[in-house]
Amino acid sequence: MGYRGRFFRRALALLGLGLILAAPAQAKLQVLASIKPLALIAQEVAGDQARVDTLLPITASPHDYPLKMSDHKRLRAADLVLWIGPEMESFLARPLSSLPADKLITSYQLAGLNWPEEVQEDGHHHTNHVHLGKDPHLWLDPRNAILIAQALAERLAQLQPASAAQFRANAQRFAASVQQLDQQLAAQLAPVKDVGFAVYHEGYGHFVGRYDLHQVAYVTYSPERRPGAKHLQELREILAKEGECLFMEPYYKVQGMEEMATSLNLRIGLLDPIGGQQVSSYQQLLQQLSESFLTCLADRRNR
Ligand SMILES: [Zn+2]
CATH class of the missing domain: 3.40.50.1980 (Nitrogenase molybdenum iron protein domain)
Known part of the structure; x- marks a missing residue:
């Protein structure tokens, strides 16, 4: 070579x-x-x-x-x-x-x-x-x-x-x-499925429908849209009639929601449809959502 x-x-x-x-x-x-x-x-x-x-x-x-x-x-x-x-x-x-x-x-x-x-x-x-x-x-x-x-x-x-x-x-x-x-979530959530609540934005239909939960209203249709005065008035009326919990979201806020919840004697919960920093699996995301629902919806008389 x-x-x-x-x-x-x-x-x-x-x-x-x-x-x-x-x-x-x-x-x-x-x-x-x-x-x-x-x-x-x-x-x-x-x-x-x-x-x-x-x-x-x-x-x-x-x-x-x-x-x-x-x-x-x-x-x-x-x-x-x-x-x-x-x-x-x-x-x-x-x-x-x-x-x-x-x-x-x-x-x-x-x-x-x-x-x-x-x-x-x-x-x-x-x-x-x-x-x-x-x-x-x-x-x-x-x-x-x-x-x-x-x-x-x-x-x-x-x-x-x-x-x-x-x-x-x-x-x-x-x-x-x-x-x-x-199956676990269905069993966990079954006891609270008649408890009325409002979500912050209209984004939980798939979860609410799957587990047959009793959503009665939402604060805003889309998170970056501010609800009008008429909608907020309807929200208040519906929640006064059959709401026990109002769910907020971590990154958005509509003025006056905490005050509304307090005056109607509602519990305030937090839902995150995306999953925060600490959520590291899809299963954990669902579990966290379920726990958020349970925390706010269960325990009706303990305010
Ligand atoms: Zn959304």
Whole structure:
């Protein structure tokens, strides 16, 4: 072997080494979830075979978020973007329209999703508002989370066939765990299902419907919309009649709510549909919601 031969062998060896060093960073599939609940579901499916990131900070409203240049870059760099749909993250509709369809999972459009039943004006439920399409907070029904996990597993299996079995097994394990939790929550919440309450924003229909809870009103339809005086008057009347609890949210506030709750002798609770910093799994998010409902709805006479 001459000088040139050895040179080439060394060059090839170096090149090989370079590829090996570069491989781990390139090989990992990158899933970008729009909001934390979707990232938590995706994390279960991805396991250690793909990387999952969240686009929005947890303090941001998923209904209205100003995308930064760096966010646009992250959207383009991801192998797969998982979002709810324009009904929730309307600010993503345009940026995502330029992505190829196989790089996108639109949860709102998945087949077989469960939707809360339209409640009737039967004297027990109140529908004094117009539903603008179906409630997009669909991750709050655990059956929908399972559907999202399964759809994601299939897509990841296509993108990275070597890990297909693992993605599917992960989704299956997640489904089993969530089904079990679903039953636990149904049993936990059954004793309080006749206790009337109002939520801060109209975003809990999937949870309320799944566990047959007795929501009688909401403070505001969307978190960044201020309720009008007429709506607040109706809210007060409904709560005076059949409310025991008023749920607020961590990042929003409408003036006068605490005063209303105090004057009507209501307990004040806190609901977080996204899951705070300390929530590290989808199951924990649901458990926390359930506990928040229980804390405020149970123990009626102990004020
Ligand atoms: Zn919402």
